[in-house]
Amino acid sequence: MSVISIAAKRGLSLKIIRPWCNLLTNSASSTRVTCLWSSTKVPEAATWEPVPESQLPPPVQVPADLVDKLERLALVDFRTKQGLDCLEKAIRFADQLHVVDTSGVEPMDSVLEDRALNLRGDAVVEGDCAEELLQLSKNTVEEYFVAPPGNIPLPTREERTAMLKHSEF
Amino acid sequence: MNKQMSMLCPKASRVIRRISTSSLRCDSQPQPRAKSAPQQLVGVVGLEVHAQINSNTKLFSGSSVRFSAPPNSLVSFFDASLPGTLPVLNKRCVEAAVMTGLALNCTINRKSLFDRKHYFYADLPSGYQITQQRQPIAVDGTLTYSLLGGTKRSQVIRKTVNIKQIQLEQDSGKSLHDDLRSQTLIDLNRAGVGLMELVMEPDMSCGEEAAAAVRELQLILQALGTCQGNMSEGQMRVDANVSVHKPGEPLGIRAEVKNINSVRCLARAIDYEIQRQIEVLQRGQTVQNETRAYDSKSGETIPMRDKEGLQDYRFMPEPNLPPLIVYEDNASLPTGIDACQAVVVHKIREGLPELPGVKRDRLVQTYGILPEHSFTLVNEDGLVEYFEAVMKVTKKEPRKVIGWVTNELLGHLKEKDMSVSHSPSDSKLSSRIDERRNW
Numbered sequence: 001m002s003v004i005s006i007a008a009k010r011g012l013s014l015k016i017i018r019p020w021c022n023l024l025t026n027s028a029s030s031t032r033v034t035c036l037w038s039s040t041k042v043p044e045a046a047t048w049e050p051v052p053e054s055q056l057p058p059p060v061q062v063p064a065d066l067v068d069k070l071e072r073l074a075l076v077d078f079r080t081k082q083g084l085d086c087l088e089k090a091i092r093f094a095d096q097l098h099v100v101d102t103s104g105v106e107p108m109d110s111v112l113e114d115r116a117l118n119l120r121g122d123a124v125v126e127g128d129c130a131e132e133l134l135q136l137s138k139n140t141v142e143e144y145f146v147a148p149p150g151n152i153p154l155p156t157r158e159e160r161t162a163m164l165k166h167s168e169f
Numbered sequence: 170m171n172k173q174m175s176m177l178c179p180k181a182s183r184v185i186r187r188i189s190t191s192s193l194r195c196d197s198q199p200q201p202r203a204k205s206a207p208q209q210l211v212g213v214v215g216l217e218v219h220a221q222i223n224s225n226t227k228l229f230s231g232s233s234v235r236f237s238a239p240p241n242s243l244v245s246f247f248d249a250s251l252p253g254t255l256p257v258l259n260k261r262c263v264e265a266a267v268m269t270g271l272a273l274n275c276t277i278n279r280k281s282l283f284d285r286k287h288y289f290y291a292d293l294p295s296g297y298q299i300t301q302q303r304q305p306i307a308v309d310g311t312l313t314y315s316l317l318g319g320t321k322r323s324q325v326i327r328k329t330v331n332i333k334q335i336q337l338e339q340d341s342g343k344s345l346h347d348d349l350r351s352q353t354l355i356d357l358n359r360a361g362v363g364l365m366e367l368v369m370e371p372d373m374s375c376g377e378e379a380a381a382a383v384r385e386l387q388l389i390l391q392a393l394g395t396c397q398g399n400m401s402e403g404q405m406r407v408d409a410n411v412s413v414h415k416p417g418e419p420l421g422i423r424a425e426v427k428n429i430n431s432v433r434c435l436a437r438a439i440d441y442e443i444q445r446q447i448e449v450l451q452r453g454q455t456v457q458n459e460t461r462a463y464d465s466k467s468g469e470t471i472p473m474r475d476k477e478g479l480q481d482y483r484f485m486p487e488p489n490l491p492p493l494i495v496y497e498d499n500a501s502l503p504t505g506i507d508a509c510q511a512v513v514v515h516k517i518r519e520g521l522p523e524l525p526g527v528k529r530d531r532l533v534q535t536y537g538i539l540p541e542h543s544f545t546l547v548n549e550d551g552l553v554e555y556f557e558a559v560m561k562v563t564k565k566e567p568r569k570v571i572g573w574v575t576n577e578l579l580g581h582l583k584e585k586d587m588s589v590s591h592s593p594s595d596s597k598l599s600s601r602i603d604e605r606r607n608w
Contacts (some may be wrong), residue, residue, distance in 0.1 A: 120509050144355060145291075
């Protein structure tokens with residue numbers, strides 16, 4: 001293995017390698033530099049193929065009441081037909097996962113699954129910062145935070161459209 | 170089935186007002202007068218108990234847990250859900266949950282997972298509650314409780330309730346409603362406190378059974394020291410899921426009853442709800458799947474303001490917490506692990522104190538007292554120790570001492586509104602007993 005390729009593997013940038021290479025080989029030839037490029041692992045053309053439609057389950061149509069429910073629960077706004085199309089495309093993209101065979105494989109639900117959960121001793125180390133926290137709120141009454149009497153229901157779609165008619169978004 | 174039913178809740182009419190005994194299953198009279206319906210509707214009760222863990226700090230943060238403190242003074246940045254804060258699990262809370270699980274004969278899951286339960290409310294600043302829905306720390310337990318039955322309420326009937334699971338979860342803050350100014354005042358001192366949620370199977374059929382089960386659970390938790398069990402202070406909250414059906418048929422639609430502040434209210438609320446549902450069905454209507462609040466003044470359950478139809482909590486795994494692993498014994502600990510990072514089930518099992526049921530049996534065995542008297546002794550805080558101290562200094566028979574304790578002493582203390590631990594010491598005691606020579 002040439003010194004230059006070793007250096008490249010160690011992460012030295014080409015800029016540093018080139019003058020060094022001149023020093024070592026007494027030549028500023030570009031052939032040495034080319035062998036760096038040819039040993040790359042990145043293929044020249046794309047090697048993956050899109051999953052054929054036939055392998056995917058039938059496309060999901062998101063019904064209007066489900067959209068309303070999602071908007072209410074997650075407080076997201078799909079706004080226009082375009083937004084809904086984006087949602088359906090995203091679902092379609094995720095449908096590709098159905099092609100993978102997962103029988104007998106435990107699902108991974110956390111990237112921390114092989115880490116130990118840190119347990120804390122039962123000693124008081126925090127708290128007693130009421131003033132600081134209350135300063136964050138615009139509306140406080142005698143060290144209590146103030147909230148409206150109940151959850152404010154999300155306005156209906158028509159009302160929202162009217163409210164946002166002149167919005168720039 | 171009928172014979173069993175008649176043993177269940179005798180003298181229920183004493184507990185329930187305004188309820189016709191003919192249609193309520195918990196009946197001391199075994200059988201029927203001719204009725205229009207061939208089979209009676211019976212109540213089915215499942216309880217959900219939230220017990221506040223008795224620890225110095227909260228479940229995921231190092232702020233203090235105390236009953237009354239200036240508003241928002243026991244709140245850390247994590248409890249207020251400020252961005253950039255992360256949960257760190259409290260070892261004491263894990264040990265408390267394992268201890269409770271062992272006391273209730275549960276299987277402790279070696280590996281348990283945390284999830285997020287999303288809903289919007291002002292007292293939940295982060296918009297989600299960290300709980301253990303998929304894989305809780307303990308599953309499949311039993312709670313054994315006893316009812317006093319028979320004609321003189323002297324017969325001890327043992328019953329069991331299956332416990333579906335015990336899970337660790339966070340408490341929410343407290344909201345004080347100011348209807349005058351149409352606003353809610355939020356105090357986050359309680360937000361983040363560790364709770365053990367005990368989910369019971371719907372094995373009970375009336376208020377008396379539920380009350381007895383909850384009372385027994387209270388005694389167990391107090392003996393373990395994992396929860397102080399004071400319902401009026403909110404340390405233990407009970408919600409009842411009540412439905413009615415004909416025995417053998419599928420379960421009916423259930424209603425959830427909340428806002429129950431004492432064990433007596435629990436019995437009354439459940440019995441009212443069972444009767445209400447029976448009347449609804451007899452009128453030909455259907456029971457709604459709803460949440461109702463118990464009003465202790467009127468003794469009725471009232472529908473709570475319907476939030477937004479059926480809630481969808483969008484459960485998702487908690488991304489900031491790896492799985493919780495508890496170890497069976499020291500042999501199974503991985504090498505190099507710090508002792509203060511490991512929860513060892515074997516050690517906790519060995520350290521379990523004497524549970525109320527065991528204590529009662531021991532008192533009956535040692536002193537030859539009647540089972541129902543052992544109930545009275547264990548029920549009152551500190552009374553067992555007092556009784557045993559008295560037995561050391563007196564030569565009287567245990568049954569006579571019991572008679573004095575239950576009638577004279579308790580009556581005297583109730584009059585003066587004192588508890589056993591505040592009553593006079595042993596030396597005065599033996600003289601007092603000698604005064605009672607004539608019995």
